[in-house]
Amino acid sequence: MTSLLGESKSLLSEKKVQVVFVLGGPGSGKGTQCANIVQHFGYTHLSAGDLLRAETRSGSENGAMIQNMMNEGKIVPSEMTIKLLERAMLESGNDKFLIDGFPRNEENRAAFERVTQIEPEFILFFDCPEEEMERRLLSRNQGREDDNIETIRKRFKAFVESSISVVEYYNSKGKLRKIDAGKPVDEVFESVKAVFSATKEKTHNK
Numbered sequence: 001m002t003s004l005l006g007e008s009k010s011l012l013s014e015k016k017v018q019v020v021f022v023l024g025g026p027g028s029g030k031g032t033q034c035a036n037i038v039q040h041f042g043y044t045h046l047s048a049g050d051l052l053r054a055e056t057r058s059g060s061e062n063g064a065m066i067q068n069m070m071n072e073g074k075i076v077p078s079e080m081t082i083k084l085l086e087r088a089m090l091e092s093g094n095d096k097f098l099i100d101g102f103p104r105n106e107e108n109r110a111a112f113e114r115v116t117q118i119e120p121e122f123i124l125f126f127d128c129p130e131e132e133m134e135r136r137l138l139s140r141n142q143g144r145e146d147d148n149i150e151t152i153r154k155r156f157k158a159f160v161e162s163s164i165s166v167v168e169y170y171n172s173k174g175k176l177r178k179i180d181a182g183k184p185v186d187e188v189f190e191s192v193k194a195v196f197s198a199t200k201e202k203t204h205n206k
């Protein structure tokens with residue numbers, strides 16, 4: 001795979017950027033907590049799902065295919081998602097990113113590393129019981145077509161079958177920061193803050 005601009009090397013590999021991957025099951029609270037992190041720690045939040053949804057609305061040639069895959073809870077080929085992430089990162093003007101809902105499988109992980117040559121600082125993992133995630137998704141009311149019980153079950157299955165192995169991979173590299181996400185929003189954010197404050201402290205003392 002080549003980069004956004006069809007070059008063998010991504011323009012991002014020449015920039016000094018910091019990336020935190022934000023992972024967790026559907027409805028674990030990734031988007032909610034990312035909004036809080038942005039306010040406190042100056043990151044730009046990029047949700048892979050939001051970028052894909054915007055692409056389906058843009059009328060692009062891949063839009064209909066992406067829409068069908070999302071309605072089935074399937075993981076879209078890395079080439080498309082990485083292109084959207086690369087473009088959003090380059091356009092943002094920032095150098096610190098929370099990448100939410102990515103990498104979703106081994107293919108996502110390996111392709112991002114190969115194309116951008118970016119190694120994430122750490123992985124924030126929201127660990128939440130499935131019954132709680134299901135309750136949250138069914139009462140989210142944001143008009144998402146995939147928030148229906150049939151697709152929610154497919155998304156849970158994809159998370160267990162494809163995404164957990166990515167979480168385990170980063171755990172084995174000592175990069176995982178696991179958060180108990182089954183608690184109320186403010187309590188979850190206290191744990192999140194502790195992770196980012198510790199990282200800031202470490203960087204400051206270097």
Ligand SMILES: Nc1ncnc2c1ncn2[C@@H]1O[C@H](COP(=O)(O)OP(=O)(O)OP(=O)(O)O)[C@@H](O)[C@H]1O
Pocket residue numbers: 024025026027028029030031032033049101136137139140141181182183184185186188
């Ligand atoms: N800690 C929490 N306690 C109760 N409700 C929460 C909590 N965190 C988020 N929510 C609510 O749960 C719903 C899902 O949250 P959010 O959209 O942040 O999850 P997500 O992980 O980004 O989901 P998805 O993977 O589907 O994008 C939202 O309605 C949100 O307001």
Ligand SMILES: Nc1ccn([C@@H]2O[C@H](COP(=O)(O)O)[C@@H](O)[C@H]2O)c(=O)n1
Pocket residue numbers: 026047048049050052069070071073074075076077081100101102103104108146155
């Ligand atoms: N790396 C990704 C991320 C998401 N998708 C597709 O988008 C759907 C919604 O994702 P959310 O993170 O917003 O819940 C997801 O179910 C996938 O269909 C993807 O393909 N690849």
Ligand SMILES: [Mg+2]
Pocket residue numbers: 030031047049
């Ligand atoms: Mg989300």
